[in-house]
Amino acid sequence: MPGRAGRDAEFARLSWDERGLVAAIVQQHDTGEVLMLAWMDAEALHRTLDTGTATYFSRSRDEYWVKGETSGNTQAVVSVAVDCDGDALLVRVDQTGVACHTGTRTCFTGREIWHEGGTR
């Protein structure tokens, strides 16, 4: 497996925003559940690929965070794809436990605000 230098071609396909970030959509690889949305800069993506464990950049705390480092609910990364614009990543993972810090399986679980044909 190539090291960081071997990722130059892949990283060149990314369009970092003015803060140096891209959005990362995190999906459970086998069930297809969308677990959460997070952000990565180049260093967070390198750390993710170096370790195989999802590492993000917190915009609110202005720091790197290994997802699940304190809770144990880590994400083993299965694959990473970039979108056609280069400003979003699809990170397919194997989630240990729950993805959301509130205790729900995904950050969207139980948070539907509208459903076709429903009353909202």
Added chain:
Amino acid sequence: MPGRAGRDAEFARLSWDERGLVAAIVQQHDTGEVLMLAWMDAEALHRTLDTGTATYFSRSRDEYWVKGETSGNTQAVVSVAVDCDGDALLVRVDQTGVACHTGTRTCFTGREIWHEGGTR
């Protein structure tokens, strides 16, 4: 179904960014495929719920766009959920045709840059 005024409680759960936008993760409702990432402001979300057809805000063109309006590859919205932070939406849709303007099924199709155990 309530009109725009009936959505006040749901919209109050959203944290719009400094541009008035939230990220919208768009997922095919039955297969679980992540189709694309787009952006919505309050008006785009209202139009989406008014019509049942996904409508986004283009950051690059600074305008609303009904997804598929010219190509015919529209997205019938099945449900919308908000995440725990209120700054991301999960929009589950039924995609007609392909989601990506490049002709691929999703904006991530064929754009993998890393796979666990692989050479990249």
